[in-house]
Amino acid sequence: MSGVREQVTEARRIVVKIGSSSLTTTDGGLAADRVDALVEALATSPAEVVLVSSGAIAAGLAPLGLPRRPRDLATQQAAASVGQGLLMRAYNDAFARHARVVGQVLLTVDDVTRRAHYRNAYRTLRRLLDLKAIPIVNENDTVATQEIRFGDNDRLAALVAALVDADLLVLLSDVDGLYTGDPSLPTSRAITDVHSFADLDGVDIRRPGRAGLGTGGMVTKVEAARIATTSGIPVVLAAAPQAAEVLTGRPVGTFFHRQRQRPQARLFWLAHATTPRGRLILDAGAVRAVVSRHASLLPAGITAVDGRFAAGDPVDLVDAGGVPVARGLVNYDAVELPPLLGRSTSDLAAELGPAYEREVVHRDDLVLL
Structure with a gap:
């Protein structure tokens, strides 16, 4: 791979999604060094940035003495209640060291599936960006019953990217891109570019992420890429430690090219943000x-x-x-x-x-x- 991805370097507004497994330790606590590395990459970007962050449930495990991600909804919501404050405190402290202000935006499924709520979410995010703040978006895990099955925020990130009229969506996780098979096998090769989803015929994308912390896998990331690219927004899928390289246009990870020009916002909402x-x-x-x-x-x-x-x-x-x-x-x-x-x-x-x-x-x- 060589050169620079111009669609990345020319992006004026970027939505970045980070998964739970990229922010937490194996016992469920927040990893301060990982948060700091991500924040440094985002805070130094010349583009407007919206961060869609998982991690609230995972961050709440250790303080509550939970050894692993709970299966029952009530305990998941309790963990999110504890973890969301810890997550925002970590982000607030890290961005403050770069003289950046953050704003928390908690959404439920209704906020991206009901038209009136959708418009309200847009106005809030737009105003935060106008005020030079960095919106940090997460599902409101403490009350939203459907969020727990919402693809680990991947689909939400694609919807937010369209909502704020982003020029780029970056999906960061614990894998460094899309492969033709299990990345641990020598027969698997990295897929650097996806020009059409027909390119993925025969590719096994059913592999989960790091067990026990997140809910998403490669399936949800490819589906998020499909939503974004068919809405005229290119997507980069890469590992969290590669965030700085991604945002400077280095050809790391997998680049999903936009599939068509941006459709009317109303039709996008109807196709992807309604149930x-x-x-x-x-x-x-x-x-x-x-x-x-x-x-x-x-x-x-x-x-x-x-x-x-x-x-x-x-x-x-x-x-x-x-x-x-x-x-x-x-x-x-x-x-x-x-x-x-x-x-x-x-x-x-x-x-x-x-x-x-x-x-x-x-x-x-x-x-x-």
Whole structure:
């Protein structure tokens, strides 16, 4: 590898995610030297930086006398309650030595899946950056039941990168990049660039991180890279000790090239930051109309309705085999739809009134999956 990654050195705003195993010792306590090394790399970067940090649960293990990451939710939340304060104190002290101010931003799943919350999170992060502070984002582990299964903050980091309109996402962990197989095997080779996710066909990414401390693995990192790159944001996957090299553009780790230009923020939110409340099963003609012609979804093309949702909720549009082809904001409540299925809008308007001469999902409120 040689040269400098210009997409890194030219980035004006960077989101950096650090995993639990890169911040803690084997017994669960925070490793001060690791925190200091990370902070030095971030504090000296000329770019605006948002840090998405795991580690609250891991940091709370030792003070509570817990030998390993607990399996039950209540104890995980108790550990997070103790560890979050310790984690922020460590960051605050380390950044203060570089005359940098930090701000804590705790998010729940709702904050990145509900549109109004999503906008509020953006305003907070944007204002912190305007004030030259470094936002430190973490899931609110003490109250969020779904976060514990949220991919060790990898997906959250990709969503935050899109939320703040970042130019780069850096995923730091205890592995120095993506390999064709188990890195400990001599037959495995490092993958330095991913231009298309077809490049990963046949690559085993199911290896977990360091056991007992984090929840994420390579699967969650590749999925986070997919979300970011399809949103126009390149991604670097590298080991935490390589943070300074990454931010100066050195070609270390694995570089995921952006897959396309940045989509509208609204459509990104719909595709990646929403949880579908139900499903609409489409016939073959409706699938072709939605996917190939980018048409709105009409009642005539729906064969069945699944789930409980209200007008305005996100729903998945699936084919006859149950495969999601699109996601959209539905214009009807779930209980209203069954009598309308298979019927034309003109017939419905004639029988039920002009209010029923409308799309089930308008094409402007629909994104292909």
